[in-house]
Amino acid sequence: MMRIASVALVVSCALCTIWSCRGGNNNPTGELSDAPASPQANAVPAPLANVPTTTSSANPVVPFDGGVPPQPLRPDQAMAADALSAKELAGYTIAATLHAVDLPAPPRGGEYVAAAVEAARKKTEARLNLDLGASRMRMAIASSGFVLPLGTELRARADRYGHVVVLADGASYRIAGQGTLRALMGERRFDVSPLSPADVTGGGEGARRLGYRTRKAEVVNRAARATFEIARVADAGDAGTLICRALLDMMNAPPSTQLCGVDEVPMFAELRWTTRGAVVFTATAIVRRLDLAPSALATPPATPRFATGALPGQAAELLLNPAELHALRTGEHLPEGRPVLTLINPTDVLQFAWLDGIPLAWLAPNARVDVPALSRGRGAVEWRTFFGDVVDPPRPVSLPGISEPGGTDASVP
Structure with missing residues (x-):
């Protein structure tokens, strides 16, 4: 009888070990500077292929590598100071645009002065500058084409869901929780929209962008049907995933949606709304960086104070x-x-x-x-x-x- 009990105990421990390794949350991230290579490094990015595969954000499929699952940020709580490792200071800077499709065409001739029209269009083009560390992202508003002021920043880190909004004057920051970016970027509000599960389907090879081959992925949920073109970028780490999360947030898809993997960066995305219209994200330049400043990537930044409530009033x-x-x-x-x-x-x-x-x-x-x-x-x-x-x-x-x-x-x- 004692021998049977011992065997049962061993089997029970083994099952517990297996369960913990395959554990409940299947989207781990986090900074594990001394950890062994993640199994995801071999699993993603997906090879370019013509055979579509589908996953769903309701039940994403990804190997569990023992990391800590990302935790959602709370708009009513300040974040602890960010401790950056040396590896965060090497990465990439990306220039990009984010704008609606079917924008009105500029005037030609008549009463208009061509050079002045071109200067006005360039000034108001919706441009972004993105700094990417190994697991951090800073997305800065780089033109007057947004409702957020020039210099406003959205910061993110791989071990948290949501974004830190740093005001242009650098005096304070606020937390934008999951499902907030569409209202924030479109209406300067922190309204939270319900997230709806998204289905992801591989779409074969995409266009060559900025010298990189890309793979296509289609993402569909209740709010939008999106097409992504994603490149493998050496040593990008998890930072490209943070761009994907931001774009998914704009279409009210869960941040855990399995879209971008380690060393993958979206170079293009078209989010076509189920109502009408669409918005396009396009990377226009990418530069390797070995000198990123800790102050540019710290999430939250060290100096600004935490604040809650609406953005400073501007009608x-x-x-x-x-x-x-x-x-x-x-x-x-x-x-x-x-x-x-x-x-x-x-x-x-x-x-x-x-x-x-x-x-x-x-x-x-x-x-x-x-x-x-x-x-x-x-x-x-x-x-x-x-x-x-x-x-x-x-x-x-x-x-x-x-x-x-x-x-x-x-x-x-």
Whole structure:
């Protein structure tokens, strides 16, 4: 009887060991500087192939390497100071764009000055700068084409789900929990959208981008149908996964969705909403770095204080200064200080106003802004959200005049 009990005890221990190795959470990350190589290093990235495979975020399939599962960040709790290892300071810097598809075409000829139009379009292009360490990411707003101010940063780390939002002045940071980025990037709000499981299907070989071969992956959930082109980038570590998590968050997919693996970086992604419209992420340059600054990657950063609540109030913003607006068009200009175009947003969503294919301003719900320095004449104003899921058809307007989405535009004597 004692021998039988001993055998049972051994079998029970063995089963417990097996269960712990295959354990409950199958998306481990974290910094294990002295740990042996992860089995994922051999399992991903997936080879380029024409045979599609499918996984689901509801039941992702990935080897468990004994790491600590990522923990979700809480918007009401400050993070502990970040201790960076030396390996974080080698990585990559990526330049990228993030913008809606089907943006209005720029004006050609007529009253418009081509050089001024090109300068305005370049200034307002939605550009990002990303610094990638081994398991850290800093995504910085690099132009005035966003609703977040130039210099605002989104930071992330592999062992946490969610993002740290560092204000442009560097004075404070806030926590953006899972499912927040679409509202944050589109409306300056920390509203949390429900996450819906996503199915991931391999799509074979993608386009060659920035000198890298890519593999395609299709991601589908309730909010969007997305196409990713993902490259294997030597020594990128888990940082590329953090870009994937950010893009998945914008489509309300769980961050545990098995999309990017170790040393994989998304070079292109198109997120097409199930309602209407789409947004495209494109990497435009990549540079190997051996000198990343600890202050650039620490998540949270060392100096800013933790804060909660909404971003500092701002109801509207002109994207071009008076001199840039004045240079856009020839013709008669009104006296300095007199508004030429008044924009009013009576809807319940933040929207951008485009004049003849040039983004002029964004306005929060119920906001109003006066646009100065434009010349008299006529044009067409198009209202649209940042992510392109709401677009109002262009409407003619006389300058001076008034424009609002969904309404009848009027001229001002």
